[in-house]
Every structure is written in structure tokens, then in C-alpha cells.
Amino acid sequence: MNRVAVTGLGLVCALGNNVADCWNRLAVGESRIAPLRDPGCPPYKFQKGAEAREFEPSAYFTDKDLLLFERFALLAAVAAREAVAQSGLTFEGDLADRCAIVTGSSVGGQFSEEDGYRRLYRENNPRVAPFTIPRTMSNAGASRISLEFGIHGPAYTVSTACSSSNHALGQAFGMVRSGQVIAAITGGSEAVFAEGLLRAWEAMRVVAPDVCRPFSVDRRGLSLGEGAGILILENWEHAVARGALILGEIIGFGMSSDAHHITQPCIEGPAKAMAWALRDANIKPSQIDYINAHGTGTQANDVTECQAIRKVFSENADKLLVSSTKSMHGHTLGAAGAIEAIATLLALRHSVVPPTANLTAADPACDLDVVPNEARHAPIETALSNTFAFGGLNACLVMKRA
Amino acid sequence: MSVRNMPEYSETDDLGAHVIRVIAQSQRLPADSISLDSTYEELKIDSLDGINIVFALENEFGINIPDEGVQNMRSVRQTVEGVRTLLEQKNQTVVPPGAA
Numbered sequence: 001m002n003r004v005a006v007t008g009l010g011l012v013c014a015l016g017n018n019v020a021d022c023w024n025r026l027a028v029g030e031s032r033i034a035p036l037r038d039p040g041c042p043p044y045k046f047q048k049g050a051e052a053r054e055f056e057p058s059a060y061f062t063d064k065d066l067l068l069f070e071r072f073a074l075l076a077a078v079a080a081r082e083a084v085a086q087s088g089l090t091f092e093g094d095l096a097d098r099c100a101i102v103t104g105s106s107v108g109g110q111f112s113e114e115d116g117y118r119r120l121y122r123e124n125n126p127r128v129a130p131f132t133i134p135r136t137m138s139n140a141g142a143s144r145i146s147l148e149f150g151i152h153g154p155a156y157t158v159s160t161a162c163s164s165s166n167h168a169l170g171q172a173f174g175m176v177r178s179g180q181v182i183a184a185i186t187g188g189s190e191a192v193f194a195e196g197l198l199r200a201w202e203a204m205r206v207v208a209p210d211v212c213r214p215f216s217v218d219r220r221g222l223s224l225g226e227g228a229g230i231l232i233l234e235n236w237e238h239a240v241a242r243g244a245l246i247l248g249e250i251i252g253f254g255m256s257s258d259a260h261h262i263t264q265p266c267i268e269g270p271a272k273a274m275a276w277a278l279r280d281a282n283i284k285p286s287q288i289d290y291i292n293a294h295g296t297g298t299q300a301n302d303v304t305e306c307q308a309i310r311k312v313f314s315e316n317a318d319k320l321l322v323s324s325t326k327s328m329h330g331h332t333l334g335a336a337g338a339i340e341a342i343a344t345l346l347a348l349r350h351s352v353v354p355p356t357a358n359l360t361a362a363d364p365a366c367d368l369d370v371v372p373n374e375a376r377h378a379p380i381e382t383a384l385s386n387t388f389a390f391g392g393l394n395a396c397l398v399m400k401r402a
Numbered sequence: 403m404s405v406r407n408m409p410e411y412s413e414t415d416d417l418g419a420h421v422i423r424v425i426a427q428s429q430r431l432p433a434d435s436i437s438l439d440s441t442y443e444e445l446k447i448d449s450l451d452g453i454n455i456v457f458a459l460e461n462e463f464g465i466n467i468p469d470e471g472v473q474n475m476r477s478v479r480q481t482v483e484g485v486r487t488l489l490e491q492k493n494q495t496v497v498p499p500g501a502a
Contacts, residue, residue: 063430067454130457131450 003236004176005246005402008087009342010079010187013227013329014050018082022329023346026354029375031328033211033223033358041195046207050225050330051193068131069144070109071191075228075335076141077148080185084149087232088244089183091149100181101142101155102172104164104188106334107197108138114196141189141228153181159334162294164188165229166337166387166395170253173397176233183235187338189228198224204263212297212331214324214356215306215370217363222296225330229338231345246402248345251382252281258392265300265388270308273394277384278312281398285313288320288398289380290353292344293370294388295324296331305386306366321378323371327357337387341397344385348401351379417489421459421482428458441477459485465492 014032015022025032033050057066057074060081065074091099112135116128134140139157146155154175158167165188172186192198201207201224208221239246254276258269278285294305302324310317325343332339347353352375359372385397418438426433429451436445442452452475456467459481465488475481 064451068450127457127461130453 002177002179004173004250005234005236005239005244006231006248006250006345007234007239007244007246008083008085008089008232009247009345010082010086010230011228011339011342012055012075012079013052013229013332013335013339014225015329017052017054017078019342019346023350026325026328026343026346027350027352027375029328029355029357029373031211031357033225033328033330036193039195039198044198045202046209048211048223049193050223050332052226068134069140070111070135071226072105072109072189073140073144075191075226076103076187076189076230077144079187079189079228079230080145080148083185083230083232087234088242089232089234091151095182096150097152098182099151099153100172100175100184100186101145101151101153102168102184102186103139103142103145103157104159104166104168104334104337105138105141105157105190106159106161106164107190107192109136109140110191110194110197112136114194117196145185149185151185160393160395161389161391162331162333162336163387163389163393163395164334164337166341166385166397167255167393169231169250169337169341169397170255170395172233173250173253176235179235182238184233185230186233187228187230188335190333190335191226192224192333193226206298208297211358212327213358213360214293214295214297214327215302215363215366216359217361219297219299219302219363221298222326222331225326225332227329227332227335227339229335229342231338231341248348248402249400250397251400252277252279252283252398254278254280254396256394258394260392262392263390265304266392267304267308267311269392270305270386270388270394271311273396274308274312274384274386277396277398283382283398286316287382288313288384289378290344290347290383291320291322292340292347292383292385293322293324294386295326295356297324297326301388302363303365305388306368309368317368320368321353321371321376321380322368323354323356325354327359328354337385337395337397340387341385341399344383345399348380348383348399351377353378353380415482417486418482421485422478424458424462425455425478425481428455436478438479438482439477443476463489465489
């Protein structure tokens with residue numbers, strides 16, 4: 001078993017177009033959930049979202065690229081560029097074949113799909129745009145990354161709703177740890193602000209009318225967000241040998257499925273995933289200092305997540321810092337695991353726990369230290385990042401300060 | 403022979419210029435970089451770009467370009483001739499002799 005270093009990070013979301021800008025906002029608890037730009041359609045029941053407003057694809061890509069790749073794939077590619085640049089890796093010789101790419105995306109290229117249906121069903125025009133297939137495929141981000149960097153190793157995409165990119169990270173972690181590959185470019189991306197998808201979320205009645213307020217007694221649902229997070233995972237010895245800056249370490253990963261309900265969360269499933277992650281990392285519950293919670297801001301999630309944490313951590317739960325950074329970058333669905341893993345890793349690196357923003361009053365049913373509204377300086381060493389998906393699919397990643 | 407909403411072309415060829423305009427627009431190339439004698443290889447237009455050009459031509463001229471027709475279009479001139487043939491077929495279909 002090899003140790004797994006993180007040697008590069010890339011981030012694009014409502015908080016900014018790079019890791020530094022995003023971290024500067026996370027570290028002061030600045031929420032970027034804002035009024036949606038005029039959608040040009042009847043209003044939604046929710047008025048706000050975490051759009052990556054500073055991300056203008058034409059600043060990064062040629063016209064031809066824009067024809068072939070959708071926003072979610074381009075977000076992944078830009079985050080990958082930042083992460084690869086930071087890692088200093090070049091994909092020549094053996095590394096080109098022994099680097100993996102594992103991305104997560106829940107919905108793939110939603111805009112082209114909706115354009116196609118609009119033509120078909122609204123305009124009765126049977127001619128659908130010719131690049132609809134490559135634009136919509138969920139693996140377009142992974143493929144774009146492999147094309148850009150000339151990487152020939154294993155590459156694929158995981159789609160497990162809100163756990164997609166945490167599952168992707170877990171897969172990549174496993175491959176680097178086992179020695180199957182030397183390095184992996186992994187994470188996920190999502191672009192959610194397409195009318196059909198927003199209507200579907202509206203119909204689910206889980207989106208907050210204003211902003212998400214995780215763990216707050218008056219929480220009324222989640223806020224959707226878009227973005228991408230990419231991490232470079234690297235064989236520890238390989239990273240040390242080339243003198244790379246090691247930003248953190250991945251030490252464990254746990255998964256479970258609820259087998260309970262297609263959308264309602266339960267305590268058992270998330271608790272099992274957290275427990276498996278700790279066991280995989282070979283650490284005791286008392287060794288975890290911080291949990292970046294799934295913390296969607298729905299009534300059901302937040303209370304069950306807190307109960308699951310109590311179940312796993314028992315008396316240690318009261319010493320934990322638990323925050324939901326979704327309060328700042330929104331719920332980015334298939335990108336959530338990756339964006340939050342980066343937030344967690346940076347929290348470890350800077351000894352600053354980003355807060356749960358937008359909290360108005362504590363909920364007695366969520367009786368943990370949820371770091372309300374103000375970031376906390378704390379010497380944290382080890383942290384857990386949770387994602388729990390619709391469909392009852394849970395994934396938890398354990399990271400350690402390097 | 404005329405068809406509603408369809409332009410007519412003389413032998414000396416406005417159709418060529420029209421096809422070049424469509425190709426240029428779909429590939430975001432300057433129209434004057436494309437001539438009738440350009441091959442797609444010279445223009446660095448690959449098979450995927452070709453699909454986009456075919457889509458644009460079908461929309462522009464209201465024709466259906468069959469898959470085997472696509473394979474025979476290796477140059478702009480071949481494309482223009484293919485479009486011309488399809489337009490002629492279409493005109494015959496839309497306005498059968500004696501029906502106008």
C-alpha cells in the first residue's frame with residue numbers, strides 16, 4: 001500500500017476562478033449565493049443560486065472547443081489546468097500511461113440536451129445539433145482532460161448524484177494507493193443552471209426560496225451551485241522524489257448505501273460510510289478534528305447527518321468542528337465532493353475552519369459545533385468530508401495535514 | 403422551376419459563394435480563406451467538423467444530405483455540386499412538372 005499525497009488543486013465555482021480566490025472567501029465565511037441572473041422564463045420558486053459568474057469559457061477556450069464541449073466539461077478542464085500546473089507534473093513517458101483521470105458528474109451536459117428537446121418538442125424541428133452526443137456525455141470532462149494533457153491511462157466518470165465526485169476521489173485514491181497508477185487527476189464538475197433541471201429541482205421542493213442555511217433552525221432547503229474541483233493525487237514516494245510540494249494526504253475512504261429510500265436520508269447509511277472511512281484510514285473517531293459536512297440545508301439531511309455523526313463519534317462528537325461550506329458555494333451536486341475535499345484540505349493546511357454561513361439560530365436537533373458564520377482558527381490535523389446522495393449512496397473521505 | 407423561399411442559382415454560380423458562406427460561418431473561418439478548389443484536408447476540417455458543416459448546409463438549404471453523400475464531399479467544389487444535385491431533386495419533388 002502506497003501513501004497518497006495531494007500535490008495539486010484546482011477550483012472554479014461561485015467563489016472564484018481559482019483556488020486562492022475561493023479560499024480567501026471560504027476563510028472569511030463569504031457566501032456567494034446570489035440572485036439568479038434573469039432566466040428569461042417564468043420565475044422559479046427560488047430566486048438565488050451560486051453561479052460561477054466570473055467563469056467565462058471564451059477566456060479559456062477556442063471557438064471550436066466551445067462547439068464541442070459543454071460548460072461542465074470546460075469547468076473541469078480549467079480546474080484541471082490549475083491543479084496540474086500547481087503539481088508541476090508533466091505527462092511524458094511512463095507517467096502518461098500511469099496517470100488516471102476519474103471525474104464525477106451527476107447530470108452531464110444538460111444544456112445541449114435541453115436545446116435538443118426544445119427543437120424537437122417545442123419547435124417540431126427534427127434536426128438536433130450534431131454535437132449533442134459528445135456535448136452531453138457525462139465523461140466529457142474526463143475526456144477533455146485526457147486530450148489536453150495527452151494522458152493515456154485509465155479514465156472514466158462516476159455518476160452517483162451528489163456523491164459523484166467523492167466516489168471519483170475514492171476510486172482515484174484506491175488506484176494510487178494500490179500502485180495501479182502513479183498519479184491521478186480527479187474530482188468533478190457540474191453546470192446546473194439549465195431551465196429544465198432547475199424546474200426539476202423546483203418540483204422536488206428541496207430548494208430554499210432564499211439561501212441555504214445548513215443546521216439553522218429556520219433552514220428551508222438547499223441552494224444550487226455550479227463549479228468544478230480537481231485534485232492531483234500522487235504516490236507519496238514519487239512526489240517526495242521529485243521534490244513536489246505536498247499539500248495534504250488522503251488516508252481513507254468509506255462508502256455505503258442506505259437501502260432505505262430513494263430520497264429520504266437515514267442515520268445508518270451515512271454512519272456506516274463514516275465508520276468505514278475511519279477504519280480504512282486506520283484511525284479512531286477521537287482523531288478526527290473537523291468534518292466538512294454534507295450539510296445541504298434541507299430539514300431531513302442536516303438532522304440525520306448530525307445524528308449519524310453522534311452515532312459514529314459518540315462522546316467525541318462534542319469536540320468536533322462541523323461545517324457546511326455549501327452555505328457559501330452552494331450545492332454543486334456532482335462537483336460537491338471535490339469542491340468540499342479541497343475546502344477541507346485547505347482548512348487543514350491553513351488551520352482555519354471555514355464556517356457554516358447564513359446560520360440565523362441554532363437548531364437543537366443539530367447540536368454539534370457547526371462553526372456558525374465565523375471561521376475558526378484551530379490546529380486541525382485530520383478531517384472527514386461527507387457526501388450523501390439521493391439514491392442513498394454515501395461516500396466519506398479522510399484527509400490529513402501534510 | 404421555382405420553389406418557395408428557395409434561392410435560385412445561375413450556372414456561373416452564386417451557389418458556390420453561398421455554400422462557402424455557410425462553411426465559413428459554421429467553422430468560424432473567414433469566407434475569403436475558402437475557395438471552390440479548397441479541400442477539407444487543406445482547410446484542416448476533420449470528419450467531426452464535417453458533420454457540423456453538413457448540419458448547417460441541411461438547415462440552410464432545406465435538404466437532407468445522405469450519409470454516403472457526405473463521404474463523397476472531400477472538397478468545397480464537391481460539396482457545392484452535391485448541394486446543387488440535392489436542390490434540383492428537391493425542386494423536382496416540391497414542384498412536379500406541370501404542377502406549377
